[in-house]
Amino acid sequence: MAHESTQRRPFSSSKSDPLEGPTPIDAGSSIRKPISLWPGTYQSPVTNALWEARSSIFERLTNESESAHTQSELIVKPPSKSRTSVLYKFSSDYILREQYRNPWNEIRLGKLLEDLDALAGTISFKHCSSEDSSTRPLILVTASVDKMVLRKPIMVDTDLTITGAVTWVGRSSMEIQLEVIQFSEETSDPSDALALTANFTFVARDSKTGKSAIINQISPETEKEKLLWEEAEQRNKLRKRKKGEQKKEINDEEMRRLDELLSEGRVFCDMPALANRDSILIKDTCLQNSLMCQPQQRNIHGRIFGGFLMRRAFELAFATAYSFAGSAPFFLEVDHVDFLKPVDVGNFLRFNSCVLYTELENPAQPMINVEVVAHVMRPEHRSSEVSNKFYFTFTVHSDALKNGRKIRNVVPATEEEARRVIERMDAESS
Numbered sequence: 216m217a218h219e220s221t222q223r224r225p226f227s228s229s230k231s232d233p234l235e236g237p238t239p240i241d242a243g244s245s246i247r248k249p250i251s252l253w254p255g256t257y258q259s260p261v262t263n264a265l266w267e268a269r270s271s272i273f274e275r276l277t278n279e280s281e282s283a284h285t286q287s288e289l290i291v292k293p294p295s296k297s298r299t300s301v302l303y304k305f306s307s308d309y310i311l312r313e314q315y316r317n318p319w320n321e322i323r324l325g326k327l328l329e330d331l332d333a334l335a336g337t338i339s340f341k342h343c344s345s346e347d348s349s350t351r352p353l354i355l356v357t358a359s360v361d362k363m364v365l366r367k368p369i370m371v372d373t374d375l376t377i378t379g380a381v382t383w384v385g386r387s388s389m390e391i392q393l394e395v396i397q398f399s400e401e402t403s404d405p406s407d408a409l410a411l412t413a414n415f416t417f418v419a420r421d422s423k424t425g426k427s428a429i430i431n432q433i434s435p436e437t438e439k440e441k442l443l444w445e446e447a448e449q450r451n452k453l454r455k456r457k458k459g460e461q462k463k464e465i466n467d468e469e470m471r472r473l474d475e476l477l478s479e480g481r482v483f484c485d486m487p488a489l490a491n492r493d494s495i496l497i498k499d500t501c502l503q504n505s506l507m508c509q510p511q512q513r514n515i516h517g518r519i520f521g522g523f524l525m526r527r528a529f530e531l532a533f534a535t536a537y538s539f540a541g542s543a544p545f546f547l548e549v550d551h552v553d554f555l556k557p558v559d560v561g562n563f564l565r566f567n568s569c570v571l572y573t574e575l576e577n578p579a580q581p582m583i584n585v586e587v588v589a590h591v592m593r594p595e596h597r598s599s600e601v602s603n604k605f606y607f608t609f610t611v612h613s614d615a616l617k618n619g620r621k622i623r624n625v626v627p628a629t630e631e632e633a634r635r636v637i638e639r640m641d642a643e644s645s
Contacts, residue, residue, distance in 0.1 A: 239300035243311035298380035325526040332522030335415035357521035361414040383447030387427040500570035542615035550606035
């Protein structure tokens with residue numbers, strides 16, 4: 216829940232700030248040298264470029280005095296003031312293209328998800344920044360990400376742009392909408408170029424007290440900006456309503472659904488020789504990996520940034536779907552993500568993944584729903600907490616289903632697993 220750390224060239228005050236003009240930030244613009252200003256050295260072309268663009272803000276952060284005060288007068292900014300774009304010159308920049316290429320000569324989507332969080336962080340800092348050099352900068356962290364749906368395949372050899380702006384502001388939170396745009400030779404229609412839309416919610420905290428901090432408001436100017444504000448306001452109300460809902464007791468219909476889901480799982484557990492060979496237990500689809508959170512992955516506040524967590528979760532989910540389907544899966548969407556617990560440098564992080572359920576009604580496009588749960592473990596304190604839950608949906612290319620191959624049905628073996636399946640099915644249908 217944090218933001219990229221990497222390297223950059225020495226900052227020059229005479230150079231124009233890339234965030235101030237309409238010119239997109241070039242994702243592969245230069246070679247950067249490490250300096251002490253940067254909190255870590257995590258390497259990503261886009262995070263390099265974004266950190267360089269943010270440099271004026273962070274130089275002030277490192278030079279702030281103990282007497283720095285909070286912002287006393289808030290500013291009302293239009294969304295255009297925070298609008299920022301990143302340009303990937305994939306068609307001409309071989310080095311950049313190679314960093315985003317996956318083994319199937321397609322885009323490495325995990326890195327793109329990571330970059331979305333990086334850009335959203337830059338936009339949030341830009342919106343909340345003050346012209347007052349004596350003002351104490353805020354801590355801005357990723358609170359959640361709404362569902363992201365891939366509208367069309369993203370090519371790794373065609374130029375790509377990510378653009379975004381703050382679209383809604385509450386008291387201490389804001390929503391940033393990002394668009395991934397890629398034109399093709401077949402069409403120049405802007406509506407056909409939109410590949411993915413994502414909405415990130417960031418919250419602001421005072422850098423000394425850690426308490427929520429009031430942020431600059433926005434004033435939508437165009438009809439589209441006003442519509443985006445209304446849509447974001449409705450999402451915010453929905454989030455609050457869901458958060459306030461109490462767990463209701465299980466009714467007869469839910470008990471029937473639980474029993475129906477568990478019926479085949481009981482056969483697997485009690486009479487495995489008679490189990491349906493076109494089905495598989497959830498526990499037999501699981502993968503996991505673990506890592507120590509290193510200083511190179513930290514943000515300016517010493518915590519691991521959300522884009523890194525999303526990339527690691529996506530790549531484990533991809534591997535899970537791949538080993539389950541027997542062919543490279545095709546990503547469709549990631550559901551709403553809440554960042555529940557902070558992840559600090561030195562934490563032991565474990566990702567557990569499984570295929571939670573499959574949807575096989577359409578034989579030409581079976582759906583593989585993968586759950587990834589991130590646990591933050593502190594062995595010296597004998598503690599383990601859930602930091603994030605990620606839900607990804609994949610399918611497979613039609614070629615993978617030739618010669619009688621099929622995607623298996625996934626069934627739960629325990630009541631707890633059955634509840635998770637029902638919860639996700641209901642969330643998908645709502």
